[in-house]
Amino acid sequence: MIAPLFVLLALLTVAASLVVVLHRNPVYSALGLVTTLFLLAVLFVGLDAHLVAALQIIVYAGAIVVLFLFVIMLLNLQVEPRTLAPAPLVVTGAVLGGALGVATLGVLGRDPLPLAAVVGPGYGGTEPLAERLFTAYIVPFELTSVLLLVAIIGAVVLGKKRLS
Amino acid sequence: MLTLAPPAWYLALSAVLFAIGAMGVLIRRNLIVMFMAIELMLNAVNLAFVALARGMGSMDGQVIVFFVMAVAAAEAAVGLAIMLQLYRSRATINADEVTTLRW
Amino acid sequence: MVTPETTTLLRWIVVAPALGALFALVAGRRAPRLVAWVGPGVLAGALGLSIAAVLALARQGEGGALLDPLYPWIEAGGFRADATLRLDALSAVMLLVVTGVGFLIHVYAVGYMAEDPDIARFFCYLNLFVAAMLILVLADNLLLLFVGWEGVGLCSYLLIGFWYTDMANAAAGKKAFLVNRIGDAGFILGLFVLAWFAGTLDVQGIAAQAETLRTAQLGGWPVPVVAGLLLLVGATGKSAQIPLYVWLPDAMAGPTPVSALIHAATMVTAGVYMIARLHPLYALAPEVLTVVAIVGTVTALLAALIGTAQCDIKRVLAYSTVSQLGFMFLALGTGMPGAAIFHVVTHAFFKGLLFLGAGSVIHGLGGEQDMRRMGGLRRHMPITFWTMLVGTLAIAGVPPLSGFFSKDEILWGAFTGPNPQPLLGVLGYVVAFLTAFYMGRLLLLTFFGAPRAAHAVAHDSGHGHGHDQGTPHESPAVMTVPLILLALASAAGGALPVPAIVETVTGPHGAHAHAPFWALVLATGVALAGLGLAWLCYVARPELPERIARGLGGLYTLVAEKFRVDELYDRLVVRPVFGAAERLATADRALVDGAVNGAGALVAESAQLGRRLQTGNVQHYALGVLAGALALVLWVAR
Numbered sequence: 029m030i031a032p033l034f035v036l037l038a039l040l041t042v043a044a045s046l047v048v049v050l051h052r053n054p055v056y057s058a059l060g061l062v063t064t065l066f067l068l069a070v071l072f073v074g075l076d077a078h079l080v081a082a083l084q085i086i087v088y089a090g091a092i093v094v095l096f097l098f099v100i101m102l103l104n105l106q107v108e109p110r111t112l113a114p115a116p117l118v119v120t121g122a123v124l125g126g127a128l129g130v131a132t133l134g135v136l137g138r139d140p141l142p143l144a145a146v147v148g149p150g151y152g153g154t155e156p157l158a159e160r161l162f163t164a165y166i167v168p169f170e171l172t173s174v175l176l177l178v179a180i181i182g183a184v185v186l187g188k189k190r191l192s
Numbered sequence: 193m194l195t196l197a198p199p200a201w202y203l204a205l206s207a208v209l210f211a212i213g214a215m216g217v218l219i220r221r222n223l224i225v226m227f228m229a230i231e232l233m234l235n236a237v238n239l240a241f242v243a244l245a246r247g248m249g250s251m252d253g254q255v256i257v258f259f260v261m262a263v264a265a266a267e268a269a270v271g272l273a274i275m276l277q278l279y280r281s282r283a284t285i286n287a288d289e290v291t292t293l294r295w
Numbered sequence: 296m297v298t299p300e301t302t303t304l305l306r307w308i309v310v311a312p313a314l315g316a317l318f319a320l321v322a323g324r325r326a327p328r329l330v331a332w333v334g335p336g337v338l339a340g341a342l343g344l345s346i347a348a349v350l351a352l353a354r355q356g357e358g359g360a361l362l363d364p365l366y367p368w369i370e371a372g373g374f375r376a377d378a379t380l381r382l383d384a385l386s387a388v389m390l391l392v393v394t395g396v397g398f399l400i401h402v403y404a405v406g407y408m409a410e411d412p413d414i415a416r417f418f419c420y421l422n423l424f425v426a427a428m429l430i431l432v433l434a435d436n437l438l439l440l441f442v443g444w445e446g447v448g449l450c451s452y453l454l455i456g457f458w459y460t461d462m463a464n465a466a467a468g469k470k471a472f473l474v475n476r477i478g479d480a481g482f483i484l485g486l487f488v489l490a491w492f493a494g495t496l497d498v499q500g501i502a503a504q505a506e507t508l509r510t511a512q513l514g515g516w517p518v519p520v521v522a523g524l525l526l527l528v529g530a531t532g533k534s535a536q537i538p539l540y541v542w543l544p545d546a547m548a549g550p551t552p553v554s555a556l557i558h559a560a561t562m563v564t565a566g567v568y569m570i571a572r573l574h575p576l577y578a579l580a581p582e583v584l585t586v587v588a589i590v591g592t593v594t595a596l597l598a599a600l601i602g603t604a605q606c607d608i609k610r611v612l613a614y615s616t617v618s619q620l621g622f623m624f625l626a627l628g629t630g631m632p633g634a635a636i637f638h639v640v641t642h643a644f645f646k647g648l649l650f651l652g653a654g655s656v657i658h659g660l661g662g663e664q665d666m667r668r669m670g671g672l673r674r675h676m677p678i679t680f681w682t683m684l685v686g687t688l689a690i691a692g693v694p695p696l697s698g699f700f701s702k703d704e705i706l707w708g709a710f711t712g713p714n715p716q717p718l719l720g721v722l723g724y725v726v727a728f729l730t731a732f733y734m735g736r737l738l739l740l741t742f743f744g745a746p747r748a749a750h751a752v753a754h755d756s757g758h759g760h761g762h763d764q765g766t767p768h769e770s771p772a773v774m775t776v777p778l779i780l781l782a783l784a785s786a787a788g789g790a791l792p793v794p795a796i797v798e799t800v801t802g803p804h805g806a807h808a809h810a811p812f813w814a815l816v817l818a819t820g821v822a823l824a825g826l827g828l829a830w831l832c833y834v835a836r837p838e839l840p841e842r843i844a845r846g847l848g849g850l851y852t853l854v855a856e857k858f859r860v861d862e863l864y865d866r867l868v869v870r871p872v873f874g875a876a877e878r879l880a881t882a883d884r885a886l887v888d889g890a891v892n893g894a895g896a897l898v899a900e901s902a903q904l905g906r907r908l909q910t911g912n913v914q915h916y917a918l919g920v921l922a923g924a925l926a927l928v929l930w931v932a933r
Contacts, residue, residue, distance in 0.1 A: 034197035038205045045209055048228055049216035057225050061232065064209075068235055071205075074196035075246040080254050084238075087261050092231065092268045099272045100224060103279050113221050113287065117914055121218025124918065128925045129211030133204055135932040141200040145249030152246075152254070160251045161258065172262045179266030186273035189280075214924075217917050226914075287914050294911030 034074065041067040052111045058096050065089040076152040202243035209236035223275055223285040227268070234264050300355060304348050305363035305380040308390070309429045311341040315422035323415025331409075334418030335401035338425065342394040349387045357799050359383070362435065369438070376496055381435035385800040388636055388793060389432040389568055392643045396560045397425050399777040403651050404552035406773035407658060417457060417550070424450035428561050432568065437486055437496040440569065444482070444533065447562045448475045454557060455549040464548040471542040478532015478539050485525030489576070492518045502575035509579050519576055523583035526573065527590070534566030535617045536594045536624060541861055543617055547609040551654030554609060559616050559650050560643035567623045567639055571632040574801040584714050588628020592719040592726070595621025597858065599729035603736065604855040607664050608653045611737050615690070616646055618726060625723060626705040630713030632801040633794030634704035641697040641788050645689040648781035649734075652683035655770040655778065656741060666737065671746035675767040678775045680742045682782040687738045689785040691731035692822040694815070697788030702727060703818050704794060707810035724821055731825025739833040 044067060047060030065088045072081035112118050150156055161169055213236060216229030238257045245253025279285055315337030319330045352361050363380040382390065401421065408414045427446025434440035449472075456468025490496050492511045493504040501508070511518040530536070535543040546558050557563070570577060570587065577584055595618045602614035619642050626635035657664055659676050673680040689698035706727065709720030746767075769775065810818075832839045844851045853859065 031197050031201075034201060037196075038201075041205065042208060042212070045212045045232055048225070048232060049212055049219065054222055054224050057228055061228050064232065065235065068239060071196075071202065071239065072242055075199075075202065075242050077242045077246065077254050077257075080238075080242060080257050083258065083261060087265060088231075088235070092265055095268055095272055096224065096228060099276065102276065103224075103285070105222070105224065105285075108222065108286075110221065112219055113914060117918070118219050120918060121215050121914075121921075124921050124925055125211045125215030125218065128214060128921065128928060129207055131925060131928045131932060132207035132210070135928065136200060136203055136207065138932070141198070141203070141247060143198055144247050147246070147249045151249070151251075156251045157254055157258070160255045164252075165255050165259075168259055172259055175266055176262060179269050183269040183273040186270065186277055214921055218914055218921070288912055290913075291911030293909075295906040295909045 034071075037067055037071055037074075041071070050111075053107050054100050054105050055097070058093055058100060061096070062089050062093050065093065076147065078152045079154050079157050080152070199243040199247035203240055206236045206240040206243065209233075209239065221286045221288065223278075223287055223290075224272075226287065227271055227275075231264065231268070234260060299360035299362045299381075300351075302348075302351070302361050302363055304344065304351070305361060305382055305433055306365060308341050308344045308348065308394070309380070309426055309433065311337045311344065312422040312429065313426040316419045316426060319415050319419035319422060323419060327412075327415045330415040330418050331405045334422055335398060335405060337422060338394065338398040338401045341425070341429070342398050345390050345394045348382055349391060352382055352384075352387055363433075368436075373494065374490065376436050376438045378439050379435040380430075380433040381498075382433060383800050384796045385568075385571060385636065386432050388640060388797060389564075390429070392640055393425065393428050393432060393561050396643045396647050396781070397428075397556060399780055400552050400556045400560070400647060400651065403555075403654070403774050403777040404550075406771050407552055407654055408550065411550075413457070417454075420450055420453045420457070421553070421556070424454065424557060424562070428565075431565055435498060437489065437498065437501075440572075441482065441486065444529075444565060444569075445479065447557070447565065448472065448479070448533070451475070451546070451557050451562055454553040455546045457549055457553065461548075467542075467545040467548040471546050474539050474542040475532045478529045481525045481528025481532070483529075485522045485529060488513060488518060488522040488525060492522075498572060501573070505575055505579060508576070517580065519579035520583055523573075523577055523580045524586065526569065526576075527583065527587060530566030530570055530624075531590065532566075533569075534563050534620050534624070536566070536590050536620060537597065540594060540598070540617045541864060544610055544613045544857070547607070547613050551609070551650060551657060554613070555647045555650035555654070558613065559646040563616060563620055564623070564639045564643070567620065567627065567635055570624075570627050571636055571797070571801055574632055577627075581714055584628045584630060585716065586628070588625050588709075588714070588716050588719050591621040591624025591626075591628055592716075592722050593621075594618070595625065595726045596722055596729075599726050599733065600854050601857045602733045603729060604851065605857075606667050608656065608666050608669070608737060608741065609650075609664055611666075611733060612646070612649055612653060615649075615730065615734065616642075618730060619646065619690070622702065622705050622723065622726070625716075625719060626708060626712075628714065629709050629716055629719075631705065631708035631794075633796075633798040634701065634708050636797045637704055637791075637793040638701040640791065640793050641689070641701040641785070644781055644788050645686045645696075645698055645785040648682060648686040648778060648785055649690065651774070651778055651781065652679050652686060655679040655774055658770050658774070659767045666740040668747050669741045670744040671742070672767055673742040676742075676769045678769060678778060682775075682778040683738060683742070685782040685785055687734045690734050691826055692727055692818055693826075694819055695789060696786050697791075698785070699818070699822070700789035701793075703810055703815060706818060707814055724817070727818065728821045728825045731822045732829050735826040735829025736833055739829055743834055744837070 041064055044060050044063040048057045048064060051057050051060060065084060069081040069084040069089070072078075072084060113121075210233050213229045213231075213233035216232065217226050220226055220229070238260055241253040241257050241260070243253075245251065245257075275285055278290060282290060284290065315333055318333050323330055348361060352359055355361075361382040363382075365378040365380065367375075368378040369376040401418075404417070404421065408417050411417065424447060427443045427450060429443070431440055431443025431447060434443060452468045452472040454468075455471050456465045459465045459468075486496060489501060492513070493501045493508055495501065495504070508518050508522075513521050528539075532539040543558055543563070547554055549557075577587075598614045598617035598621065602611050602618065605611045605614060619638070623635040623638050623642075626632070626638060656669065656672060656676065656679060659672070659679070660669070663669065685696070689696040692699045692702045694700075706720060706723045709715065709723055710717055832843075
């Protein structure tokens with residue numbers, strides 16, 4: 029009963045991701061990416077991961093993809109005559125990628141996973157996440173802040189007009 | 193509360209998205225689009241983590257997703273800055289035209 | 296049985312010449328004159344100490360011994376080898392010969408090598424040699440004996456090739472060393488066998504293990520036989536017997552004092568001494584003793600025959616030495632170690648004398664060594680002549696000189712000794728005849744007849760000569776005095792009761808029968824016949840040797856070419872070894888070097904292949920990552 033909704037969302041997500049990967053125009057690829065991210069956020073909600081869904085929209089769709097679009101426009105990218113890489117690479121990539129997908133699906137199919145556990149009403153909210161984040165994962169949290177600092181500095185330096 | 197579908201289906205979707213992303217990295221010339229495909233792969237992994245977290249009833253998976261997002265943001269910032277520089281010096285962002293670091 | 300007395304005297308006898316060598320090594324460049332005094336001086340010191348030691352030994356009475364424990368040398372598992380020096384009746388005799396004759400030869404060498412710029416190096420080697428020989432003689436343990444054994448071999452090599460700028464001399468030294476090595480290999484194997492089965496290499500210890508050794512077996516052979524034969528191989532190398540005698544004639548390339556000391560009086564007797572020392576072992580294997588006797592006799596005969604046809608004065612003496620050593624082996628083989636050592640002593644006297652005399656002749660002629668270019672020298676070099684006459688009579692075995700007595704002991708012992716070999720005894724008389732003949736020939740060719748020496752002889756033996764080479768002249772006193780002393784010893788030495796002394800250690804104990812009168816007459820007759828034939832051939836009827844040689848034709852050529860033994864060895868051994876070495880060298884280059892270089896080339900090639908992975912294209916790298924991920928998934932999912 030609920031399943032059809034999931035199937036619909038899944039198909040839409042796959043379609044959007046295909047747009048990202050296959051479309052000639054990079055701007056359309058970026059738009060495809062936004063769509064994919066939104067749909068993923070919906071799927072997160074379906075998994076009771078409300079905070080993560082919100083973060084997905086804010087951070088990913090709202091910041092990262094915007095960054096992409098800025099860069100695309102900054103570079104004034106045009107549609108290229110040849111979209112795809114040389115044939116051998118395309119073939120190999122498609123085959124290997126396909127194989128990876130099939131293999132993973134095969135593994136999943138072989139060992140059936142249990143149904144979802146029963147969770148309390150606060151699951152997926154800010155408080156449980158924060159509780160986990162600031163106790164058991166406090167060190168990665170702090171390190172991540174350092175990482176972000178480094179990234180900021182790197183991006184600023186690398187983005188300068190002239191690197192002397 | 194029940195989920196939309198059993199977590200296993202989500203994992204299957206995650207696998208498909210990951211494969212599509214992987215193919216995307218290899219198929220396209222444009223470095224920006226390749227980067228987008230990488231972001232796609234990261235999101236596929238996020239999906240998997242959230243699904244498994246829900247499956248086990250734990251929040252740890254979502255914490256990891258939190259970190260992945262932070263890292264992806266940092267990575268996107270730096271990576272795009274590099275591509276800016278690359279464009280400025282080489283006037284191209286085609287993967288097969290930036291191959292000087294070779295044998 | 297008298298208990299051995301411990302003393303520290305013996306070590307100084309060895310140390311003295313060693314210090315002399317060290318002095319010559321260090322101060323030789325700056326003070327060569329001084330070395331000419333120190334060299335013989337340390338020998339005089341060693342001689343003095345030796346006499347003192349022997350007197351101390353004599354005070355102990357029969358069967359006594361002096362021990363000088365230097366230090367505990369090897370202690371590994373159950374095996375023990377101590378560096379101990381031992382002076383008993385046997386080693387005392389050898390000791391006095393080495394230091395006494397050695398001293399005289401050192402004095403002689405001062406004159407002989409006076410104009411040689413390398414005189415310091417000469418005395419360094421010579422002193423070193425004496426030190427090593429003394430270690431050999433005084434060693435109580437076979438391992439220590441072997442140290443001395445190797446040491447004398449080394450010094451022999453150094454001294455034969457003393458004038459090394461001439462390749463022929465260097466080659467002769469190399470030949471001596473290599474041939475000795477073969478013998479040494481046998482010696483070492485013999486030591487292994489003894490150490491394994493007797494558990495010790497102490498001479499006394501081996502004797503005590505006689506019962507164990509008697510019944511022990513190695514590969515189906517009794518151990519005493521195996522050990523005895525292996526040690527015999529070593530002895531044939533050092534003492535120049537068949538099959539390893541070929542180095543001795545070539546060793547004449549060295550300076551004549553070297554030939555006298557090393558290749559006549561001392562080193563070559565080491566093999567004889569070793570077998571005499573190990574008489575308890577050889578008593579357990581009488582068959583080996585028979586082999587010893589046969590080897591000795593055949594060698595003696597062969598060498599004597601070759602000696603009759605040689606024209607170089609030193610070569611004749613060299614083959615004569617080989618032949619006389621054969622006599623000593625015959626004595627050992629018939630169970631008469633006392634007679635063998637007696638002959639060692641008398642041989643040291645007269646052969647040392649003969650060599651020094653030959654050196655005097657060579658010196659007086661400015662380097663000439665070919666007897667066909669000598670003659671009539673007795674007027675110019677009277678002292679040399681008279682002393683060499685004494686030496687010749689002694690070696691021929693004319694009574695009452697020393698050679699007569701020692702040779703008679705051996706010949707008679709061949710018939711009546713503990714291991715009689717009558718056939719070999721008869722051959723021994725034949726050899727005695729030949730000995731007298733070729734020695735007479737040497738004397739007559741050199742000192743009698745018309746002078747055939749060319750004026751202003753140009754010889755490149757490396758022997759420097761200051762004054763004019765026109766007229767042959769007598770040598771200086773420093774050379775003739777040792778000659779006279781050795782001549783006296785050769786004449787009177789027969790009176791020394793050497794066999795009796797030696798046999799207090801080696802047995803056979805108790806007096807043995809002396810030869811009857813008729814045997815003495817026979818021996819004398821043989822000697823005189825040989826000398827007479829020489830007189831006939833080289834004085835009375837000089838055309839006779841030519842006719843005999845032509846009459847014998849090919850046989851004579853064979854003898855003159857020393858039975859082509861060297862050529863035979865060359866074909867049988869030397870060339871195959873070189874051939875194998877060439878092949879191995881090629882294999883080494885191809886396989887070993889090829890493998891190593893190939894490994895390097897392989898790495899380089901694979902690196903060249905590997906670097907092509909670095910295409911610079913990120914998508915290719917991503918492909919690799921993807922492939923790896925796929926592999927991992929498949930692995931996990933297996």
